[in-house]
Amino acid sequence: MDAIVKNFPALPATDGRPSQKEAEDAVRVLLRWAGDDPQREGLLDTPARVAKAYKELFSGYDLAAEDVLGRTFEEVGGYDDIVLVKDIPFFSHCEHHMVPIIGKAHIAYLPNGKVLGLSKIARVVDIYGRRLQTQETMTAQIAKAIDDTLQPRGVAVMIEAEHMCMAMRGVQKQGSTTLTTTFTGAFKTEPAEQARFMTMLRGFK
Numbered sequence: 728m729d730a731i732v733k734n735f736p737a738l739p740a741t742d743g744r745p746s747q748k749e750a751e752d753a754v755r756v757l758l759r760w761a762g763d764d765p766q767r768e769g770l771l772d773t774p775a776r777v778a779k780a781y782k783e784l785f786s787g788y789d790l791a792a793e794d795v796l797g798r799t800f801e802e803v804g805g806y807d808d809i810v811l812v813k814d815i816p817f818f819s820h821c822e823h824h825m826v827p828i829i830g831k832a833h834i835a836y837l838p839n840g841k842v843l844g845l846s847k848i849a850r851v852v853d854i855y856g857r858r859l860q861t862q863e864t865m866t867a868q869i870a871k872a873i874d875d876t877l878q879p880r881g882v883a884v885m886i887e888a889e890h891m892c893m894a895m896r897g898v899q900k901q902g903s904t905t906l907t908t909t910f911t912g913a914f915k916t917e918p919a920e921q922a923r924f925m926t927m928l929r930g931f932k
């Protein structure tokens with residue numbers, strides 16, 4: 728896991744970014760390359776819209792998971808059992824084809840005196856989802872971010888997703904789901920904890 732995450736630091740370098748105009752020009756080139764005319768009326772505003780959409784879809788490059796996870800709570804009445812947030816929907820884009828990955832993340836941790844605001848877990852999914860990704864990297868990054876900042880007794884992350892690059896093009900297999908998991912701490916070393924995560928995930932639909 729460390730090797731994967733090392734190549735994809737929490738906050739990639741953003742220096743030397745092209746300007747908005749350069750981004751819009753690039754869209755015009757792609758439109759011409761695809762066979763259309765960027766000067767026709769319907770496409771005049773498209774480069775600006777695409778740049779705006781990319782800003783939103785890739786907004787994760789401007790955010791650090793550590794900032795979101797910094798706020799923790801300690802008054803939880805001694806609660807120290809699994810906290811599982813499941814079925815967190817997300818959109819990402821695969822780094823190979825830049826087309827959507829659509830899926831759900833399931834994230835659990837075993838608190839060690841501190842708990843996270845539940846929404847922060849979903850925010851971390853968005854931060855990593857709104858970048859170019861592989862599913863494996865995203866799974867490892869989410870686990871590492873929670874592990875590093877909260878230092879819980881263990882983290883379990885499962886992602887299930889459909890890759891549009893497999894559905895809309897190439898091999899064209901619609902409806903297949905890819906599952907990836909990362910376990911740390913007790914979820915990694917104790918099969919019973921891992922089994923409990925799986926049971927909670929699958930058992931109470």
Ligand SMILES: Nc1nc2c(ncn2[C@@H]2O[C@H](COP(=O)(O)OP(=O)(O)OP(=O)(O)O)[C@@H](O)[C@H]2O)c(=O)[nH]1
Pocket residue numbers: 821822823860861862863890892893896897898
């Ligand atoms: N491991 C992994 N592979 C992915 C992910 N998203 C897309 N891919 C795969 O990345 C691979 C890229 O393969 P290449 O042979 O370089 O590209 P390609 O010619 O477009 O491949 P095809 O999709 O088979 O047409 C494909 O097999 C994709 O299915 C991901 O999140 N994880």
Ligand SMILES: [Zn+2]
Pocket residue numbers: 821822823824825826890892893
């Ligand atoms: Zn792809």
